[in-house]
Amino acid sequence: MNFRNKLGRFAAASLAFVLVLTLAFQTPFASKAEAASDALGVKAKSAILIDFNSGQILYEKNADKVYPPASMTKMMTEYLVMQALHSKKLTWDSKVSISDYVYQISQNREFSNVPLKKDYEYTVRELYEAMAIYSANGATIALAEKVGGTEKNFVDLMNKTAKKFGMTSAHYINSSGLENVDLGKFAPYGDNNASNKLSAHDLAKLAYHVIKDYPEALDISKIPLKSFTAGVDAPIQMVNWNYMLPGFGVNMNKFKYEGVDGLKTGHTDLAGYCFTGTVNRNGHRLISVVMGTGSDAQRFEQTRALFDYGYQQFTEKTIAKKNQLIKGQKAVPVHNGKKDAVKIAFGGSYKTAVANGEKVATDYKVVLDRSKLKNGKLEAPVKKGEKIGYVTLTQKGKSQYGYLYNTNNKIPVIAAEHVDRNNWFVRMFKGIGNFFASIFS
Known part of the structure; x- marks a missing residue:
């Protein structure tokens, strides 16, 4: 058998092997x-x-x-x-x-x-x-x-x-x-x-x-x-x-x-x-x-x-409680406030069903309401409990189940504290400071 025929048979066998593997792994993923x-x-x-x-x-x-x-x-x-x-x-x-x-x-x-x-x-x-x-x-x-x-x-x-x-x-x-x-x-x-x-x-x-x-x-x-x-x-x-x-x-x-x-x-x-x-x-x-x-x-x-x-x-487990600070999330910057930033918290409680023997591990994705932001900051005053966005909770690990609605795992995000607005005098001097900072930066 010449080299070309051997090569052809080898290629055919390889193709058949790849097809078998492909078919074996083409079973649709089941939730x-x-x-x-x-x-x-x-x-x-x-x-x-x-x-x-x-x-x-x-x-x-x-x-x-x-x-x-x-x-x-x-x-x-x-x-x-x-x-x-x-x-x-x-x-x-x-x-x-x-x-x-x-x-x-x-x-x-x-x-x-x-x-x-x-x-x-x-x-x-x-x-x-x-x-x-x-x-x-x-x-x-x-x-x-x-x-x-x-x-x-x-x-x-x-x-x-x-x-x-x-x-x-x-x-x-x-x-x-x-x-x-x-x-x-x-x-x-x-x-x-x-x-x-x-x-x-x-x-x-x-x-x-x-x-x-x-x-x-x-x-x-x-x-x-x-x-x-x-x-x-x-x-x-x-x-x-x-x-x-x-x-x-x-x-x-x-x-x-x-x-x-x-x-x-x-x-x-x-x-x-x-x-x-x-x-x-x-x-x-x-x-x-x-x-x-x-x-x-x-x-x-x-x-x-x-x-x-x-x-x-x-087993039903609570993974978020109303007014609980959202772990690992940075405070949101505040413009013209007596504080430069405000901490954020869950605006409601959330329970999830966890399969027995599995641990609760959750990712938090915070999305802030754009209509409340100006240049990435909230405008003071900010009221405690004011809704400023929502957080999407995603379970990690094995307990991954679909939802009846894609909003079921979304919880309101609220301001965890009150931030008053600076008076006009402080705002004026801050504005002057920002103006010179922009010139010499």
Whole structure:
């Protein structure tokens, strides 16, 4: 064999070896949360687990894939009703009349419903409780019409709010989560085969905002059982579909999970059995979403597995306290102040979830508000506690998890002390000194 043939064979073998190595190392990098999905093996089409206080994503499986959310849709309706209450557009005692649409849907007991009367006015509270506890579809649509004027207008508001929350995959076509085939001629958007579409990631963001913006919503979502008495001949027992709530009887005790106080179940033939759950133990709150499980029981069993993982594999630790000086950060220069610089501190507390056995190691990156600076200095006077920027916290080492929002790990930066402004006489002499210094420098 001549030298050229030997060289050709050697080159071919080398190329094959390089290709093997390349393929071996082309496995996509998986985040910690994604890697956990293999170990947990959650039996759902998609799922996600969030540490509420830090916004960290502790677990995810197909979290950005879009599926029908069924009655988990109602979380957005709950949010917008709460928003209307807080803005004084509604009160809990505001009266709600019943349209033909609402009446017909509410009479169908194959759906989750309390039957509503056309000649009766209900309060917002009565309908909200029926929606949040019993997932009543007619009551939900009645509230949507009250807030939006029409359900179609309300759906537009749902989609606008979803966009504001960064729910990038969300597409609402009705307020209740029923499929259009069930709504028939009343469907506000879409054809007979259409349904709402959201991802587990979207629903986690929505749940985060419900809890963060209107925590009183949990006071209702955690009620296990309540009688509906408005406009009915005999009380209707509204059993909360969330069987993980403490307070249920013997038959549902097997699903009970201490600390659960919300948030919303969902089920249709198309969506399967779904659940957005939240649990709070000693201030450590988790949010989970499971979509497309195979049975009523399975959605709670898989949620239990996620909650157990969050509490057993992670510890919540405080790594920043309000008014605590930011370690290793230089004081910020002050112009025309009685002090030349001001120390900076955290403007709020911050907790993070740390995997067991791992140490907390954090980098601080301070970004000052440019609108407050002139030539790199703050203008005196500077008030103690005045917000002057923010700090981004980044965990070093193994505990690197994604965040629900990229602002979750940002904390306000404040002035740690008060710096008074120099009087005009001192400022004048400083100005003269600076002038001569610039000439002779």
